[in-house]
Amino acid sequence: MSDYRRKMFRGAKIEDCILDFIDMEKELSRTFETAGEQERQLLLGMSKAYRLIVNRLVREFDYPKGGDSVNTKIKELISSLKRRTSEAKEQSENTLTDLVNGMYYADIPEEAKEEIAKVPQPLQKGLFEGMAVGYEKIIIDLELLLESSDHNKIAHIEKNAAKYKKIADMLKDKFKEDEADFRSGYIQGEMAAYGIVREEIQIIFNVKE
Template identity: 65%
Template sequence: MSEYRKKMFRGAKIEDCILDLIDMETELSKSLETTDKQERQMLLGMSKAIRLIVNRLVREFDYPVGGGIVNTKLKEFISSIERRANEAQKQSSISMSDLLNKMYYDDIPDEAKEEIAKVPSIYQKGLWEGMALGYEKIIVDLQVILQSTENNKLVLLKINADKFEKLAHMFKEKLKEDEMDYRSGFMQGEMSAYTLIELEMKEIFSI
């Protein structure tokens, strides 16, 4: 697209469309929690399609990288992580087998069920609590970016995504596969939080 067309189409109407699409994706994500397996696949497909459209519009119409769209996406992202942190904290008091029984236990192979049963409850507790703490630390960092007056917030997001990747790598180096105590579970959980968020940040913000 030419520079002329980019500037001609850089207006409130296009931004309204982008923000509406982001809202639609958020509502779809909330619906995933209460749908059956077949409908969930359909909603995931719709969510991915909307995300592709949003990314294409932002890229094609040359929006400022530190503008309202980034702030809106960042607020939604932080809210999503807050929900995950709360859920992980709740699950720390539930055994893995009980948790899976409430979800899709019938879809899990028998071999996997046996492996789950062998996981010590203290390791499971550490896993969820480590994940919750990791999410909470990430939220603090992202809140700082949200409140920043920096024009190009994508630079700050990239710096933090790289930091989360390094932290995950650091935890991975310290982990010992044969240890199944609380400390190992906690480290595994915090590492998982950093890994998941780093990957999501790079996809959501195209960094």
């Protein structure tokens, strides 16, 4: 595409299109919960199509890397992480057996039940508390970025993704596989939080390694 066409198509109209497709994708997500199996397959395909269109518009029309669509994605990720933080804190107060009992315990093989019962409670508690703390630290980063007036927030997101990888690698060296105490669980939980969010960032914001 020529520089002239890129300049002509930049601005509010393209931004509106991008936000419209994001809204349509969110609406599909809400419909997905109550849809049947065949309809879910169709909705999943449509959702991927909307996401591809958004990514294509961002690339082809030189859409500002700090515009409303980026802020919308940041807000959605913050909201998701806050929910996961709350869930992790709640789970830290329960045993894995209690959690599974409340969901699909009857469908789990006896061997798996026995393995779940063997997981030490301090390790379980540390794992979920570590995840909650990791998520909370990332939320702070994202909220600061959201309030920033920087016009290239994607650059900061890329730096954060690289930082999260370094932190996860550092935490990985702080525990041993055979340790089963609270400290080990905590470190593994925080490491998992950084690793999970880093992968999400790469997908959501089309960030490369």
